[in-house]
Amino acid sequence: MPGYYIKRINWLHLLFISFLYALTNLLLIRTHARQSTGKNAAYSINRNSNFTGVYPAICGSVTDTSACATNMTLAAAANLSNYNWSTGATTPSIIVNSSGAYWWETIDLTNNKVVNGNFTSGRTGFTSGYTYIAPTGSTGGSGALSAEAYYTITTDPKIAHSNFKSFPDHTANTSGARNMMVVNGAPTAGVTIWQQSIGVQPNTDYVFSVWFTSVYPDNPGKLSFSINNIALGAPILLTSATPDWKNYTVRWSSQGNTSAVIGIVNQNTATTGNDFALDDLVFAPVCRNTYNVTLSSSPPKPSITPQ
Amino acid sequence: MNNKFTLIKVAVIILFSALTLGAAAQTTTPFSGPSDTTTARPTTAASVGQVLCAGSDVVLKGPADVTGTIKYQWYKIDMTGTKKLVKEGTNKDNAYTETSTVAGYYTYQLVMVNSSNCTSDPSDLFKIYVLPALNPVIAGDPTVCEKAQTNTVLTITGLDSRYTYTYQWTRDGVNVAANGTSNTYTVTEQTAGAYKYAVKVAYTLNPACTKTSADKTITAVPVPVKPVIQFGN
Numbered sequence: 001m002p003g004y005y006i007k008r009i010n011w012l013h014l015l016f017i018s019f020l021y022a023l024t025n026l027l028l029i030r031t032h033a034r035q036s037t038g039k040n041a042a043y044s045i046n047r048n049s050n051f052t053g054v055y056p057a058i059c060g061s062v063t064d065t066s067a068c069a070t071n072m073t074l075a076a077a078a079n080l081s082n083y084n085w086s087t088g089a090t091t092p093s094i095i096v097n098s099s100g101a102y103w104w105e106t107i108d109l110t111n112n113k114v115v116n117g118n119f120t121s122g123r124t125g126f127t128s129g130y131t132y133i134a135p136t137g138s139t140g141g142s143g144a145l146s147a148e149a150y151y152t153i154t155t156d157p158k159i160a161h162s163n164f165k166s167f168p169d170h171t172a173n174t175s176g177a178r179n180m181m182v183v184n185g186a187p188t189a190g191v192t193i194w195q196q197s198i199g200v201q202p203n204t205d206y207v208f209s210v211w212f213t214s215v216y217p218d219n220p221g222k223l224s225f226s227i228n229n230i231a232l233g234a235p236i237l238l239t240s241a242t243p244d245w246k247n248y249t250v251r252w253s254s255q256g257n258t259s260a261v262i263g264i265v266n267q268n269t270a271t272t273g274n275d276f277a278l279d280d281l282v283f284a285p286v287c288r289n290t291y292n293v294t295l296s297s298s299p300p301k302p303s304i305t306p307q
Numbered sequence: 308m309n310n311k312f313t314l315i316k317v318a319v320i321i322l323f324s325a326l327t328l329g330a331a332a333q334t335t336t337p338f339s340g341p342s343d344t345t346t347a348r349p350t351t352a353a354s355v356g357q358v359l360c361a362g363s364d365v366v367l368k369g370p371a372d373v374t375g376t377i378k379y380q381w382y383k384i385d386m387t388g389t390k391k392l393v394k395e396g397t398n399k400d401n402a403y404t405e406t407s408t409v410a411g412y413y414t415y416q417l418v419m420v421n422s423s424n425c426t427s428d429p430s431d432l433f434k435i436y437v438l439p440a441l442n443p444v445i446a447g448d449p450t451v452c453e454k455a456q457t458n459t460v461l462t463i464t465g466l467d468s469r470y471t472y473t474y475q476w477t478r479d480g481v482n483v484a485a486n487g488t489s490n491t492y493t494v495t496e497q498t499a500g501a502y503k504y505a506v507k508v509a510y511t512l513n514p515a516c517t518k519t520s521a522d523k524t525i526t527a528v529p530v531p532v533k534p535v536i537q538f539g540n
Contacts, residue, residue, distance in 0.1 A: 068425030296423030299377060300370075304417050304433040306357040307366035307402075 059108045059287040066294035071097040074291050076104040096293055103290040107207045109282060113198045114262075117281035118169075119153045119179035129192040130183060135160040148271055149186035151193070157182045157215035157277055165242035170211040170279035185221050185266045185274030193223075195263045198283055200254040205286040208232070208250050208262060211279045213243040218273025226263045227252050235267050238276055245279070251286065333380070337393040341411030341437065342384040348469055349436050352512050355412070356433045360516035361440040362407060367433065369401040369417045378420040379403075383413070384432070390416060410439035439467060441518030443508040447494075453527045455495035461523060462491050463506055471511040477519075479503050496527035 065072070075093040076083050083090050086103045096102055115125035123132050128151060133144045135154035140146025144160040155178050158166035169180040183193055200206060208227070214220045220238035224231055225248070232250040239246070254260065262283060268274045349355045359365065369379050379396035381403040394403055407413060417430040447461040466472060476487040479502055486492065496502060503522040510516045 066423070068423065294423075296421070296425045298425040299419040299421050299427035301428040302369045302417045302419050302430045304356070304415060304430050305368045306433075306435070307368055 059111065059285055061287075061289045062292065063290070064292045064294075066296065068296050068298045070295065070297065071095050072293055072295060074102055074104075074293070076289070077106060080106055097295070099293055099295045101290055101292050103288045105286050105288050107209065107282065107284045108287045109284055111284050113200070113206075113283045114196060114281045117283075118171075118177050118279060119181055120177040122153050122179070126194050126196045127192070128194055130186065133160075135182075145182060145184040145275065148184050148274075149188075149191060151181055151183040153179050154182055155179055157275075161215075161275070164215040164275060167243040169277075170213075170245045180277045180279040182215055182277045183221075183266070183275065185268055185270070185276070187269050187271050189267050189269050190265055193264045193266055194278060194281070195261065196281075196283075197259055197261045200257060200260050201285070202254055202256050202258060204254045206252050206254060206260070206283055207286055208252060209280075209282040209284075210248050210264065211245050212236075212238060212248065212276055213245045214238045214240055214273075214276050215242055216273050216275040217242055219268060219270035221266050221274055221276040222268040223248070223276075224265050224267055225250060226265070227260050228257065229261070229263075243277075333392055333395060335392050335394055337405075338383070338385060338391065339405065340386070340408050342386065342414040344386070344409070344411035346412060349512065355436045357435045358510075358513040358516075359407060359435055359437045360510075360513060361410060361438055363437065365403070365405040365407055365413060365415075365435055367403045367415060367417075369396075369403075369419065369430075371401055372399055372419075374422075375399045376422040377401075380418040380420060380426075382416040382418065382429075384416075407435075407437040410437050412436055436512070438470070438510050438513060438516050441466070441508055441510070441516065443506055443518055443520040445504060445506060445520050445523035447523070447525075449524060450526050450528060451494055451496050452530050453499040454497055454530055456530055458493050458495040459525060460491055460493050461504060461506075461525075463508065463520070466508065473509045473511060473514065475507045475509075477505045477507065480505075494525050496525070499527045499529040501526050 065074075073093050073095050076085075078092065080092070083092055084105045085091075085094050086101075087094055087096075094102070116122075130149050130151040133139060133150050133152050135144050135152045136159065137144040137152075138146070139150055142162045144150065144152050145164070146161060152160045154160050155169065156166050157164035157180075160182050161184070164182070168174065169178045171178070181194065208225065210225075212221075212223060217240040220240050222235045222237050224235040226232060232252065236246075236248050238244075252260070260283070264278070266274070266276075349358070352358045367381075372379075375398050377399075379394075379401050380392055381394040381396065382390045383393045383405075385391055393405075396402065403415065403417075405413075413435040415433045415435070417433075419427040442465040443463045444465040445461050446464050448459040451457045451459050461476070463474070472490070474488050474490055476483040476489075476492040483492065492504070492506070494502075494504065502525045504525055505520050505522050507517055507519040
């Protein structure tokens with residue numbers, strides 16, 4: 001019987017101490033500096049006065065971070081082309097000096113809704129009011145894009161027109177995905193260059209991004225963008241440099257829409273020049289990455305007093 | 308077999324207990340004795356934080372905490388120069404106490420930790436010098452002739468020559484006024500008899516650290532009586 005008694009006490013003891021151990025570690029985890037990240041987190045944040053809801057619904061991360069300091073540097077992911085912080089900053093990192101929630105947004109490029117945005121699959125996935133011609137075809141004495149209102153998919157504009165500048169696609173790939181869409185602008189306004197219909201999540205912000213450059217310096221193209229036939233800002237005038245890959249980015253809120261018809265139109269009707277290339281189209285949800293910052297002050301340096 | 312199983316369970320319990328305690332707080336490793344016994348004594352009391360008598364209690368305090376959320380981490384430098392956590396005080400316990408052992412420097416440092424687990428800068432090192440125990444012994448010839456015909460010079464042995472002291476000689480328990488504060492005392496007596504001499508020695512570094520020697524009995528012997536010359540037969 002004494003043996004049984006000892007055995008029972010030991011198991012109860014073990015159970016009790018295990019509980020204490022788990023509880024202690026839980027408290028330590030809560031007490032010590034924390035750094036955790038959760039993917040696919042949802043947020044309930046009022047985006048603007050007209051819209052209240054889950055935003056953005058698709059992606060983002062939450063990082064709890066604390067420090068014994070009066071300020072903290074928060075860093076966004078490196079090498080992004082655009083930074084957008086809740087403070088209004090557009091720098092890769094910010095310094096905050098009070099506790100609270102801070103966020104930065106980025107585009108979830110792994111969730112690009114544009115099909116064949118880098119034209120690796122040729123002239124598939126989109127529609128165009130322009131006429132396609134193979135880059136080695138001919139519409140005149142200078143090659144495939146001698147005539148206006150034609151486009152091609154190629155690795156080098158000069159292949160399609162002898163007077164076009166020779167250069168690689170936007171990512172300057174020398175192998176693999178290295179196509180671009182090269183266009184000889186139409187002499188009439190409003191002809192759709194590129195259009196794609198994309199399914200979207202309601203109440204979600206997306207970013208549409210495209211890279212473009214002139215391929216011939218005269219009369220650079222004047223491109224306008226639209227989603228669901230609503231123009232997105234003023235037309236963009238390309239530069240005459242060749243190449244001069246520029247990024248055009250616009251943010252769009254789906255609100256109640258479940259589809260987005262994205263269109264790119266050239267407003268320049270000049271017959272001389274007015275030649276350009278497009279590449280790497282992206283239409284992807286905005287990801288909001290939130291830092292929950294807790295800044296705590298340290299006790300002052302103590303002094304020892306003898307008694 | 309059953310006993311073996313029970314032993315294994317006890318071992319597991321001890322391991323869990325150790326892990327639990329280790330996770331709950333930093334391990335303290337209190338130790339006694341000084342941090343440094345080789346560095347020369349302080350030349351002045353002001354050159355250290357405190358000078359204590361041998362065997363005294365070290366009692367230190369940090370800033371008070373009214374919230375009760377501050378942890379007081381007391382560190383002590385060991386003989387190898389390593390800083391060791393000797394106490395973690397919680398719940399407004401801002402005191403550190405320790406009984407000194409041998410003479411030498413005892414060096415401490417304090418760090419405060421708040422409820423956010425934020426730590427203060429470490430305090431400046433606080434050095435305490437603990438003096439060695441005093442053991443004065445009076446030496447000298449124990450006999451003089453009355454009427455101050457002879458004298459004996461009392462000296463003090465048993466004192467460490469690396470320190471400086473103050474002295475007060477006593478005769479039969481009363482402070483000697485004339486020339487009674489030197490490290491030697493010359494005894495002369497007018498009247499035959501036994502007299503108890505002692506000396507109270509104090510460190511200059513801390514006059515409160517004193518020790519009175521054992522009594523030294525000086526005997527003043529009578530001189531022969533004045534002879535009278537007789538004449539006649």
